[in-house]
Amino acid sequence: MSEKILEVKNLKTSFYTHLGEVQAVRGISFSLNKGEVMGIVGESGSGKSVTSLSIMKLLQYPGEIKSGDIFFKGENIVNKKNKEMLNIRGNEIAMIFQDPMTSLNPVYTIGDQIMEVIIRHQGLSKKKAKEKAIDMLRLVGIPSPEERVSNYPYEFSGGMRQRAMAAIALSCEPDLLIADEPTTALDVTIQDQILKLMKDLKEKLDTSIILITHDLGVVADICTKIVVMYGGLVMEEGTSKDIFYNPKHPYTMGLLKSIPRLDLGEKKRLIPITGTPPDLIKPPMGCPFTARCPYAMKICSLHAPKYTKIDENHKAMCWLLHKQSPNMKMDTGVKRGVINE
Amino acid sequence: MNKEKDVIIKVRNLKKYFPVKKGFLKRKVQYVKAVDDISFDIKRGETFGLVGESGCGKTTTGRTIIRLYDVTDGDVIFDGTNISTMKEKDLSSFRKRVQMIFQDPFASLNSRMTVGDIVGEPLDIHKLASGKERQERIYSLLKTVGLSKEHASRYPHEFSGGQRQRIGIARALAVDPDFIICDEPISALDVSIQAQVVNMLEDLQKELGLTYLFIAHDLSMVRHISDRIAVMYLGKIVEVAKSEELYKNPTHPYTKALLSAIPIPDPDVTHKRESVTLEGEVPSPINPPKGCTFRTRCKYAFETCKNKEPSMKNLGGDHTVACHLLDNKK
Structure with a gap:
């Protein structure tokens, strides 16, 4: 190492x-x-x-x-x-x-x-x-x-x-x-x-x-490595490939979905992250992204989730990664561009 | 359909020079050629994008069209009337139909006025509504942009950047315009908020049948929102095309360089694509290079580029380019 x-x-x-x-x-x-x-x-x-x-x-x-x-x-x-x-x-x-x-x-x-x-x-x-x-x-x-x-x-x-x-x-x-x-x-x-x-x-x-x-x-x-921050906390951390091709946190997914892609031909409506970031004078008790998260559950607003290790370098802070969480179908926002060689 | 009627704004050979004054007597010694002989049409209901580096004259173009600046030379014809020669007192009826959204949501709202008064000011100026009707109109405008009527009595400092930009948009919509100039409306906003504002602009366009001139340096967003795009360099338009066409088939060397400079949020793609780096920086618009203004940074520049200014050539399908390289190919 x-x-x-x-x-x-x-x-x-x-x-x-x-x-x-x-x-x-x-x-x-x-x-x-x-x-x-x-x-x-x-x-x-x-x-x-x-x-x-x-x-x-x-x-x-x-x-x-x-x-x-x-x-x-x-x-x-x-x-x-x-x-x-x-x-x-x-x-x-x-x-x-x-x-x-x-x-x-x-x-x-x-x-x-x-x-x-x-x-x-x-x-x-x-x-x-x-x-x-x-x-x-x-x-x-x-x-x-x-x-x-x-x-x-x-x-x-x-x-x-x-x-x-x-x-x-x-x-x-x-x-x-x-x-x-x-x-x-x-x-x-x-x-x-x-x-x-x-x-x-x-x-x-x-x-x-x-x-x-x-x-x-x-x-x-x-x-080579990316840390995604939100509300004063690290939401997700991983190699750049992890973050772009295998995002695990809804905030990372939201960011990927809200930007237009120049290299992909299609012209789709952008999917914004609704709402605004939290006030850090009174930070939310649970996960700071709860209010804007499309997949938020009851527990999200009450307790902040712990980090879940996805592999050696990749971790994310989200209740959805907990083994007891419901299996949700998520649009990760990952669109792979065509590589012209 | 009558083709002329389809065009909402026609810009012909527009020039805007700013004098540079020197010495005790403030003699005008030189001119900054901010916009130097540009022509384009914008069709009713479309979004026309204007892109370029800072200092290329895109903002000046927007402001000259709406007559915030006087025109040095050329014509701006809005719905059949020539705006460029209109007297100041006659402009009010034109300004009722053309509005502007500004770049900086922090500087473009008066911090001492309530949001209600900011949105209501155009109604007062154009004497469109008063009393209860004015109040109702303000509430409905705030609702249109996704704010609530409680917001009307608050002050701008109580709002975030994205919300302020919404207030600016509500103000622009107050007079029920046909044409809105959006001067970098999203560059000051966060990525997650940008998409909210862009989607709202698209929805409003559909609902109200608006025409936009969308000025920005963020090419990926411009491509997303625009139907057609004009690329500006040093006061001149170098290429105009439908947005898909421009991205698939950029022809002017400057457009190519500009496109390849945009980082793509995809590690594999961005590592593998070849990029054309533009060397150097934009020359001064006081003394632009003779001939083609881009030749100082163009790697394909040859003798003709030094002497002759390229004219706009039509490649078919609404795609026009000003570059001498096209003559060579034929």
Whole structure:
């Protein structure tokens, strides 16, 4: 078995607002092996971004990790002080944020912002750091990096800024890269370029990647493992083939059914998931998906189901998988495309 | 049937330039050619999709058609009347028939107005209903979009993104329009909610006989909802076809690249298909390349593309393309 780089155990994160405690993440566990690309999918408010911020320990007041453990390379980082985290963040774990327009500092040049990380973590001289910054820009595919290194963010387009963000994140060759919706703000053509870049970098540097997104197409493209989140919990976890071809949770099925398929000729009416996500100030007692689930039973609203192991890598949290549950006929939403070879 | 009568909106050589002002005297030195000479027809009752990357002029096209922007040049003929030259005070009767749904459901609703007043505002402006009748109309509109009448006294911040988009749709429906411009109505919504809104738009179209101009960058959704699709690049339309035809038989190199960039939610398919990655980025619309505007990113570009702008050629069956490669084949 390959080496575990990250292991999250029963992580709970809450935000203490004046309205009450918002339980954004309510006990999730997963692990990531070296060189693996994991996708976290879910809609807004499912807790996927909070999960990534918790791993980075970048939660801001009033957010707090309530309980749980995060093992990074075998070491628990939950109780690490901010000072210790400074050596890990940017160096061993790096992050690419969603919005490249707001996550770069507008008053520093792109080069300065890449050099800052290199000087801080690798202790290179300014001159050497600049050379490295130029190399990084070249690596992420920015044309004429020698000149571009002294540009300001406003002189870069959206796609180029996201590449610059990737250059910053990768400049210290992190072991783990967390990309939080890295392509959501970009056009499909630029998204395609950025995804290719991430695939290349993974090959070259053997970085483990956590990709957070709501776009199932994106995860199908590059992830080997997928975690589906809803209402602050992991609903289903499995390899990308498990999730796309053998979904076991009604929420995963619902997601697959609600997106139009470009590659299949037929034009069918979309099947939406009715209703809206739960309020996490007062999370439902049972399974959070009960209110929107077409197969909900009495027990679903009373008790949260436990995980059922389907095979080695595939597990789901649903009462329907319990051995005493009725045998229901379900439309899994799986449509296999035709592969032209 | 009379063919002319079938067409609800006719756009001919539409241009919209925005001046770039410089210096103390704010002299107009350059123009951003946001929409540069486009023509298309939309038939009554159909959904016409408009796709392209950001900055290609698709939103400007929508806003110019509805005269939120003045037309620089060209004609917009709605049901036989030329809108492009109409005076502002005459536009009100036109705007009663053409409405718009905006992209951002958080910015397009006034946060200080109740939902009832937001939906009722078009009724007030066009003096369509007042008093009890207005109230009834608001309730029935809310019901049409799947909200209840209790929602009328609430404020927008009490609603989720999908619900707000429903409010925006109710507002657009208030004046009983024939034609609705949907400017990226679902891009700000979650996947599970997108399908709800798209299905509702389809149902409303069937019930009320609406015509849509559907602007979006999400090609898979556009293909799902549209009957015909126009692909825009840098202010120009490069290809128009029936949506099935466009996906089965994309002809312009840009359309091909755009289609292959869309990730497909199926691991086996996505790993095996070949993709055409577009290098580089969209050039500035202030100084678009001469000749074919796409030639700077096109791998098939040859000499003619530099000098001559390609014209729209009909491939038969409502499929038109602007590309010099087609001449070569013949």
